[in-house]
Amino acid sequence: MKITSLEDLKRIKEEAQKRALLREGKAEYKITVHMGTCGIAAGARQVMAAILDEIAKRNLTNVLVTQAGCIGLCDREPLVSIEKGTERVLYGDLTPEKARQLVASHIVNGQIVGDWVVHTER
């Protein structure tokens, strides 16, 4: 649609910048899905898909999603860690449904889901 004022241009700039945040590595939250071979075998791919879908549905822009290798806790996989600042929470034994709830509780509401926590660093 046409841009007919400076305010329009600035609004589009802000929206475009949000989508480009991914390229600057700046985000309030960083979600890491552990995607070693054992993680994938445990269902990490489906967990990743659920997280991305939930983020898209909620139109969140303050979150980065990335993958990492196995961290040795294979019996608790699929594992997902969520970082905010220096705080890091590691969740285990996740299912796609649990992953969606994580997005809602931890990312949107800022509340840690204590029942699923494997490890916390502050």
Place this chain on the structure above:
Amino acid sequence: MFYRAHVLVEMTSSSVALGAAQVKEQLEREIARAGLGNEVKVLETGSFGAALPSPFVVVYPDNVIYAPVSVRDVRRIVEEHLLKGRVVRELLFAGERGGGVATFIPPSPLKKEKRVVLRNSGLIDPLNIEEYIARDGYLALAKVLTEMTPEEVIEVVKRSGLQGRGGAGFPTGLKWEFTRKAEGEEKYIVCNADEGEPGTFKDRLILEGDPHSVLEAMAIAGYAVGANQGYIYVRAEYPQSIRHLEVAIAQAKERGLLGERILGTSFSFDVKIRRGAGAYVCGEETALLESIEGKRGEPRVKPPYPPQKGLWGKPTVINNVETLANIPPIILNGPDWFRSIGTPTCPGTKVFTLTGNVNNLGLVEVPMGITLRELVFEIGGGIRGGHGLKLVQTGGPSGGTMTPDLLDVPMAFDTLPRYNSALGSGALTVIDDTHCIVDIVKNFAEFFLHESCGKCTPCRVGGKRIVDILERISAGAGSPEDLEKLRYLGQHMKATAFCGLGQAAPNPLLQCLEFFREEFEVHVREKCCPQGVCTMRPKPQPKKTVRV
């Protein structure tokens, strides 16, 4: 859809020549095969210059650069990195960080580089206007339309001290002011993208990597001088630049950033593309205007100058691509910011193109005033193969020849003329000591002869005579008198030719005759070529076949 990663593939005509299109195709195929189509987005981006070997692939948000990438590397990148999150260390760009993960969002990995013109190249998808807008795109245009009068815009450009980056170095703001003050309702903005000087390809990579910045600058220029129509004259040998411009113009019009009543104001500005047809002389501004008008590309008599009487006889601003790409940041950051870069008499940055026998080839944008030594040995990484430096041709064949004793001269418009050289468009052709000076000069002379438009006798005929003599010398049939004939012909062409082409054509010849007199003498007296390049009998040493 929320993508967790963006993969940017360098897609310029340079990288396409090195297989970038196949790399992207293979990336998309492997990503789909791994089931990552909904998670990872593949985009095209512009050149990052000499900093990164082509083609490069950058993975965000990890900020990991793979360079150079070939098709056979793609599967590993997808399976190891994109699927499992493990960086493929052996394929990383092995530059400043010695093989580690490089973070190159400004500043660039080249320590001395400063990016103003190339601020978006290699970082955005050039065919997505929203990515340009996200990087302050079109904000300068909005600023001038809502907050500044045309006179204020011109004053800002004048105070910035920006000089034309096409080669002449004329103050841009002054040129705009002449056009603003010229009488007439109809005025034009012309972007000279006919980049025909051998060794120069900066305009191509700017147009391919950041076309919107040029369009925005043209609209700003149109507002400043009172023009509503712009033309971009692009050489036909730049099909990808033309395609990117066409897409960018269509996008800008669709968004109301070009065309009628821009941003809802009373100012209108349209841009059209004109393709050149393979003539070097059409880079001369008045020959370019003749060509846009549909005539043969011959230079006009000056005066009158284009700001008074240009396209179709109307007042016209003609600026180079690189000059225009400086305008949006100057408007946004102010003239004092621009003056803080470079030298007091020559502010801002300059995009140099490093070519020839140097290790790091490509674009590099540095502050004005950097030394040739820094360009060749630090940024360029020194002479390839460990040979010695013979000369650096600056500004292309029509620029100047710089010998090793001039390595510490600061590179700026006002310093090089003191050494009978010229910054020109910023082309730097580094030539090592395995090359023959007669062969080098003959190559330049043949180029000028081929490109002469034929309008004036000194260039049309003089160029031919020079080539004939050089061929004779190269074949071992030269005589000592030939050197004086060459000097005579060169000096007379310089003095009597009609336009810059003929006036500049003798430069390499006259300068090399002076700097490399001994080597010419060996050719005509002893009838041999010390480097073994010419077809005559070589001196008894291993024959080298390295060519420019």
